[in-house]
Amino acid sequence: MTYKVIGKRVKRVEDPRLLTGGALFVGDVNLPNMLHAAFFRSDYAHAKIKSIDTSRAKEIPGVVGVYTAEDMGEAWEPGPPLVSPPPTLEGVVFNSRRQVPLVKDKVKHAGEIIAVVVAESRYIAEDAVEEIWVDFEPLPAVTDLEKCLEQGHTLVHDDLDTNLAAHLVQKKGDYEEAKKGADLILKRKFKLDRGAAAALENRGIVVDWDQKNQHLMVWDATQSPIPIRNGMAARLGLRTHQVRVVAPFVGGGFGPKIMMFYAEEMVLPWLTMKLNRPVKWIEDRKENFYATTQEREQVQEVEMALTKEGKILGIKQKIIHDTGAFNPYGLTTPLNTQSHSMGAYDVQNYNSELFVVFTNKTIVTPVRGAGRPQGIYIVERMLDIASKELKLDPREIRRLNFIPKDAFPYNHEIIDQAFVELVLDSGNYLPAYEKALEKIEYDKFIKEEQPRLRAEGKYVGIGVVPFIETTGVGPYEGARVAVEPSGKISAATGVGTQGQSHMTSFAQIIAEELGVEVEDVSLVSGDTAEIHWGTGTFASRGAVVAGNAVLAAASDVRIKVLKLASKILETPEDELELEGGLVKVADIPDKSISLGELAVLANPFRGAVEPGTEPGLESTKYFGPAYGATAFGVHGMILEVDPATMMIKIHKYITVEDCGTMLNPLVVEGQIHGGVSMGIGNCYYEKLHYDDNGQLLNASLADYLIPTSAEMPPIEVYHENTPAPNNKLGTKGVGEAGAIPVPAAFAQALENALLEFDLEITETPLSPNRLYELLHKQED
Amino acid sequence: MKVEGEHLFSGTQQQVWDLFRDTEVMAAALPGTKKMELIGENTYEAVMNVRVGPVAGEFSGQLVISNEDHPKSYTMTVDGRGKPGFMKGVGDVILTDQGENQTLMAYTGEVQIGGKLAAVGQRLIDTVAKSIISQAFETLNNSLAERVTAEAEGREAEYQKSSESDYAASVAKDLIKNVLKRKDDEES
Numbered sequence: 024m025t026y027k028v029i030g031k032r033v034k035r036v037e038d039p040r041l042l043t044g045g046a047l048f049v050g051d052v053n054l055p056n057m058l059h060a061a062f063f064r065s066d067y068a069h070a071k072i073k074s075i076d077t078s079r080a081k082e083i084p085g086v087v088g089v090y091t092a093e094d095m096g097e098a099w100e101p102g103p104p105l106v107s108p109p110p111t112l113e114g115v116v117f118n119s120r121r122q123v124p125l126v127k128d129k130v131k132h133a134g135e136i137i138a139v140v141v142a143e144s145r146y147i148a149e150d151a152v153e154e155i156w157v158d159f160e161p162l163p164a165v166t167d168l169e170k171c172l173e174q175g176h177t178l179v180h181d182d183l184d185t186n187l188a189a190h191l192v193q194k195k196g197d198y199e200e201a202k203k204g205a206d207l208i209l210k211r212k213f214k215l216d217r218g219a220a221a222a223l224e225n226r227g228i229v230v231d232w233d234q235k236n237q238h239l240m241v242w243d244a245t246q247s248p249i250p251i252r253n254g255m256a257a258r259l260g261l262r263t264h265q266v267r268v269v270a271p272f273v274g275g276g277f278g279p280k281i282m283m284f285y286a287e288e289m290v291l292p293w294l295t296m297k298l299n300r301p302v303k304w305i306e307d308r309k310e311n312f313y314a315t316t317q318e319r320e321q322v323q324e325v326e327m328a329l330t331k332e333g334k335i336l337g338i339k340q341k342i343i344h345d346t347g348a349f350n351p352y353g354l355t356t357p358l359n360t361q362s363h364s365m366g367a368y369d370v371q372n373y374n375s376e377l378f379v380v381f382t383n384k385t386i387v388t389p390v391r392g393a394g395r396p397q398g399i400y401i402v403e404r405m406l407d408i409a410s411k412e413l414k415l416d417p418r419e420i421r422r423l424n425f426i427p428k429d430a431f432p433y434n435h436e437i438i439d440q441a442f443v444e445l446v447l448d449s450g451n452y453l454p455a456y457e458k459a460l461e462k463i464e465y466d467k468f469i470k471e472e473q474p475r476l477r478a479e480g481k482y483v484g485i486g487v488v489p490f491i492e493t494t495g496v497g498p499y500e501g502a503r504v505a506v507e508p509s510g511k512i513s514a515a516t517g518v519g520t521q522g523q524s525h526m527t528s529f530a531q532i533i534a535e536e537l538g539v540e541v542e543d544v545s546l547v548s549g550d551t552a553e554i555h556w557g558t559g560t561f562a563s564r565g566a567v568v569a570g571n572a573v574l575a576a577a578s579d580v581r582i583k584v585l586k587l588a589s590k591i592l593e594t595p596e597d598e599l600e601l602e603g604g605l606v607k608v609a610d611i612p613d614k615s616i617s618l619g620e621l622a623v624l625a626n627p628f629r630g631a632v633e634p635g636t637e638p639g640l641e642s643t644k645y646f647g648p649a650y651g652a653t654a655f656g657v658h659g660m661i662l663e664v665d666p667a668t669m670m671i672k673i674h675k676y677i678t679v680e681d682c683g684t685m686l687n688p689l690v691v692e693g694q695i696h697g698g699v700s701m702g703i704g705n706c707y708y709e710k711l712h713y714d715d716n717g718q719l720l721n722a723s724l725a726d727y728l729i730p731t732s733a734e735m736p737p738i739e740v741y742h743e744n745t746p747a748p749n750n751k752l753g754t755k756g757v758g759e760a761g762a763i764p765v766p767a768a769f770a771q772a773l774e775n776a777l778l779e780f781d782l783e784i785t786e787t788p789l790s791p792n793r794l795y796e797l798l799h800k801q802e803d
Numbered sequence: 804m805k806v807e808g809e810h811l812f813s814g815t816q817q818q819v820w821d822l823f824r825d826t827e828v829m830a831a832a833l834p835g836t837k838k839m840e841l842i843g844e845n846t847y848e849a850v851m852n853v854r855v856g857p858v859a860g861e862f863s864g865q866l867v868i869s870n871e872d873h874p875k876s877y878t879m880t881v882d883g884r885g886k887p888g889f890m891k892g893v894g895d896v897i898l899t900d901q902g903e904n905q906t907l908m909a910y911t912g913e914v915q916i917g918g919k920l921a922a923v924g925q926r927l928i929d930t931v932a933k934s935i936i937s938q939a940f941e942t943l944n945n946s947l948a949e950r951v952t953a954e955a956e957g958r959e960a961e962y963q964k965s966s967e968s969d970y971a972a973s974v975a976k977d978l979i980k981n982v983l984k985r986k987d988d989e990e991s
Contacts, residue, residue, distance in 0.1 A: 066884075720921055
């Protein structure tokens with residue numbers, strides 16, 4: 024289908040506001056009479072609370088109150104289980120333990136909140152926090168993923184006789200049978216470590232209870248305003264219409280901002296209703312390292328059975344996934360790991376056993392990639408190792424195993440994060456892979472460049488890795504589209520924006536459908552007063568689920584416009600066209616009516632409206648797919664290692680993305696750039712170092728390294744288009760894609776650069792220190 | 804974190820032993836010590852200001868002496884907490900008579916740190932701890948000399964009191980020395 028506006032490189036309409044300081048963030052919300060909260064957090068990762076003394080804090084002038092769990096009384100209850108285990112899976116063990124607003128008896132991770140101070144200013148509140156004294160009885164911390172399952176080990180939750188949070192097995196075919204025919208059975212153990220999402224804007228919340236109107240107003244830097252509204256109303260015993268949640272501009276979400284409810288989101292609404300004054304809290308960077316959810320820590324034992332030609336006969340896997348101290352987000356992340364452990368390949372036999380464990384560390388919920396990078400990492404690493412063992416070209420082994428074009432929809436026969444069978448809806452993997460090899464000039468590099476550079480004493484290597492990304496899962500999203508009397512379009516969706524360009528991409532869909540300029544569409548995302556139903560921004564699903572809801576609503580408005588215009592212009596609908604904000608009669612340039620005039624006519628002040636019709640040119644529609652749309656991509660890099668310092672320089676980075684129909688290539692490319700940056704962090708820089716006591720040793724941006732422009736290579740983005748068959752737009756998600764394959768491609772390139780050292784990489788993130796250790800271990 | 808080291812004192816085993824059990828001397832020697840007193844048998848309570856790079860604040864805690872083998876060895880347990888975090892450590896102290904009025908003190912221990920001290924001070928703590936310990940020992944050795952002299956002269960000993968700012972300056976010097984040393988190592 025040819026589009027006029029969809030798919031064009033339209034510049035972001037939200038940028039002028041963002042770039043000139045005209046965009047509202049939660050931090051900008053300042054209300055008259057507003058109080059400020061600061062939290063007393065535990066330094067200990069695991070400790071019993073013997074007593075709490077807040078008396079000195081309460082004496083400080085300007086302090087309005089200091090509260091502990093006891094003060095919350097009946098209002099004290101743990102957060103809701105956000106995602107339950109899939110009911111479609113049999114034999115699942117799932118021990119639900121959820122975070123609490125204020126710790127009552129035992130601290131389970133460093134940074135947990137024990138008391139809150141409310142004061143006239145944040146300065147006073149922070150000073151008062153320093154005056155709180157808690158008598159702790161420190162306990163040994165649970166930090167080791169493997170040891171914590173041993174009998175008699177210290178327990179995170181004393182009411183469970185185990186640190187096991189969940190256990191399940193997913194099977195496809197019969198691995199044990201398949202492996203009998205194998206020429207090679209590879210076994211490896213992998214260690215994937217923790218990183219932070221480290222959004223530019225930390226979390227923040229402002230709450231304002233209006234006693235006279237019996238209404239709670241909330242500004243929250245969340246990815247999920249509608250469920251926050253629903254949950255807050257339920258917790259506070261209010262009707263949903265008594266609560267309005269606005270997620271204004273949010274400076275990066277990356278997953279953790281869909282966690283709910285954070286302790287602060289449980290405490291602040293209670294405070295504003297108790298004190299009858301607005302209360303504000305903005306997370307500082309140190310708090311962010313302890314209190315905002317993290318991800319990626321897993322230990323995996325993987326077995327792959329192959330023929331000597333390199334055909335995968337099956338994969339067997341044991342995953343130990345760290346969920347931190349609580350598991351409010353259910354099994355989403357490790358299910359994603361399983362869904363991606365067969366990668367883009369036709370694997371007939373799969374046997375995956377998953378153990379999720381509680382540890383005395385910050386809670387784990389999805390972070391951009393959400394379990395997918397771990398799956399892609401292990402399958403790509405195993406193929407690299409297999410190709411070495413079998414003396415095959417790493418490209419050949421991949422070509423041989425790709426799911427062929429005619430095998431779609433391809434059923435992987437396991438349950439995915441959306442609780443439905445993992446069906447890959449569509450794809451055409453080989454051409455995208457070949458395109459990537461061609462763009463990075465793989466042959467030329469191996470045959471000419473690498474030997475030349477090696478002769479100059481340089482260690483330069485290449486890595487090219489394909490990946491899939493399951494995206495666009497349900498349950499549903501909605502959109503409301505309305506023609507204003509001015510002829511401009513108002514639209515709303517519940518999918519909040521954290522930099523995804525919703526205001527541009529969704530406006531393009533509406534502009535396409537209604538024949539208006541993109542600038543004439545004003546879209547609100549993330550305000551529960553504008554739309555009542557929705558789930559949130561997650562799982563790379565905005566363009567698919569919300570995008571198609573926007574299309575459905577805009578199409579419905581188009582039908583209403585045509586129907587009314589047909590009557591007024593006395594012309595059959597099929598002779599009408601929408602262009603330049605007008606409904607025109609084809610071939611008769613003068614015969615037209617503007618959308619604005621139609622909107623006025625559709626909402627008469629007097630006279631009778633025909634029975635069975637609705638006023639206005641407005642529509643609210645929803646879209647929910649049966650199963651997701653699976654995107655594909657290939658990333659390739661050429662990197663150089665300095666053997667003296669172990670520092671890395673990435674010289675070339677190319678990606679080929681197939682996310683189906685692109686709403687706006689500029690936006691897609693921006694997403695890829697951001698994702699790759701995060702992925703590079705996950706390769707060599709961004710590792711959260713916890714010690715055996717559950718202490719985070721690099722909780723500052725001085726020690727936790729985020730790639731800067733100096734570490735970022737120029738990125739070339741190329742596209743393929745295999746439209747998704749199950750949605751009208753043909754879109755597939757791309758928000759997380761950039762981050763997913765990077766550690767796998769990096770490991771391949773690093774091994775290739777250090778070919779003569781025969782290095783085998785089975786962990787991520789690495790660092791110059793770690794690489795030095797690995798190389799010296801080789802020497803010993 | 805592992806801490807270990809040794810220091811040579813000019814005094815007999817018994818003199819060094821006594822020195823280390825004198826709260827007045829200890830309080831004077833340890834920088835930032837606001838209070839140190841014996842609150843029970845072999846249990847001391849101390850309040851102390853600690854500064855590690857950008858992390859600073861008051862610590863209070865207890866020090867317990869156990870496994871005494873007079874005058875040769877004992878075990879020391881430290882448990883302190885404050886605004887900047889917490890520290891908890893167990894260490895063994897061994898005093899060896901070297902003859903000629905010389906006693907070698909060797910210590911080895913394991914220290915856990917937490918909170919801001921661990922999160923932000925991590926990179927500096929090793930050097931800072933070593934620097935504080937070695938300076939404290941130097942002061943203690945001076946105190947020992949003064950004590951021995953005063954005893955011989957039949958007068959009250961006057962202990963040199965360490966100032967926090969002097970310590971901070973010395974710690975900074977040690978940090979820089981450490982960095983320069985690393986650089987020299989690389990160049991050589």
